[in-house]
Amino acid sequence: MGQSIGWAMCLCALVGVPAIANDGGPVAVFLGLPNPAAPGQVVMFDGSASYHEDPLMGIVTWEWDFDYDSLHFDVDHSGLEAEVSHAFDTFGDFTVALKVWDDGEPAAWGLAQLTIDVSLGNNSPTADAGGPYTVFAGNDLLIDASGSFDPDAALGDAIVQYEFDVNGDGLYEYSTSEPICAVPWDDLSGYTQDTPHLLDVRVTDSMGASTSDATTFTVVVPEPGTLGMLALTAVALLRRRRG
Numbered sequence: 001m002g003q004s005i006g007w008a009m010c011l012c013a014l015v016g017v018p019a020i021a022n023d024g025g026p027v028a029v030f031l032g033l034p035n036p037a038a039p040g041q042v043v044m045f046d047g048s049a050s051y052h053e054d055p056l057m058g059i060v061t062w063e064w065d066f067d068y069d070s071l072h073f074d075v076d077h078s079g080l081e082a083e084v085s086h087a088f089d090t091f092g093d094f095t096v097a098l099k100v101w102d103d104g105e106p107a108a109w110g111l112a113q114l115t116i117d118v119s120l121g122n123n124s125p126t127a128d129a130g131g132p133y134t135v136f137a138g139n140d141l142l143i144d145a146s147g148s149f150d151p152d153a154a155l156g157d158a159i160v161q162y163e164f165d166v167n168g169d170g171l172y173e174y175s176t177s178e179p180i181c182a183v184p185w186d187d188l189s190g191y192t193q194d195t196p197h198l199l200d201v202r203v204t205d206s207m208g209a210s211t212s213d214a215t216t217f218t219v220v221v222p223e224p225g226t227l228g229m230l231a232l233t234a235v236a237l238l239r240r241r242r243g
Contacts, residue, residue: 024053090156131215
C-alpha cells in the first residue's frame with residue numbers, strides 16, 4: 001500500500017449523460033484526508049472543488065460511493081453539501097467515488113475516484129511454536145503452531161505465512177500457509193539423540209508484520225511397540241487440522 005502526505009486529490013471528467021451545454025458537462029473533483037488512515041478513523045472528503053465546464057450551469061447534488069468497484073455506483077451518501085465523512089471498519093484499499101449532478105434538463109453527471117489506504121495501526125501477530133517436541137528416530141517431526149493468532153483478525157487481518165527454522169541457523173527452511181509443518185526424518189537423521197535442539201517459528205500477517213517464538217525438539221530412540229501408537233497420533237493430528 002502506498003503512502004501519501006496531506007490531501008489526496010482525484011480529478012476525472014467522466015460524463016454519464018452528454019451535456020446539453022456546448023462547453024461540456026460537470027467535472028467531479030474531491031479530496032480525502034487522512035490518507036493513509038487506520039480502521040475506524042474518520043476520513044473527511046471534500047468535493048467543493050467540483051465544477052461545471054459551462055459557466056451558466058452548476059453542481060446541485062453530490063453522491064458518494066465508499067467502496068466503488070469501477071462497474072456499479074452504489075449511493076452510500078447523497079446530498080446538497082460537498083463535504084462528507086466516513087470511517088472504514090477494516091484494513092484494505094478502498095476506492096471512493098464521487099458523482100456530481102448538474103442542474104440541466106436532463107441532468108448530466110461527472111465522476112471521480114480515489115483510493116484510500118487503510119493500513120495504519122496494525123498490530124503484529126503473536127507466534128506460538130508449541131512444543132517442546134519429541135520425535136522418535138525414523139519419524140517425521142510434526143510442528144504445531146496453531147496457537148499463533150492475529151489480534152487484528154476482527155479488522156480483516158490474518159496470519160498468511162508460517163516459517164520454521166529447524167537447525168537454529170536463523171534461516172527458515174520450511175514455509176507454509178498452514179500452522180502445521182511436517183519435517184521429514186531425512187532432514188533430522190543427523191541430529192544428536194537425547195539432546196534438545198532449538199526450533200524457531202515465525203508468523204507473518206497480511207500487512208507484512210511478523211514475530212517469532214522458539215521451542216526445542218529432541219530426537220529419541222523409541223521403545224519397542226510405540227511406533228504404531230505414534231503413527232496413529234500423527235494421523236489423528238493431521239486429520240483434525242484438515243477437518
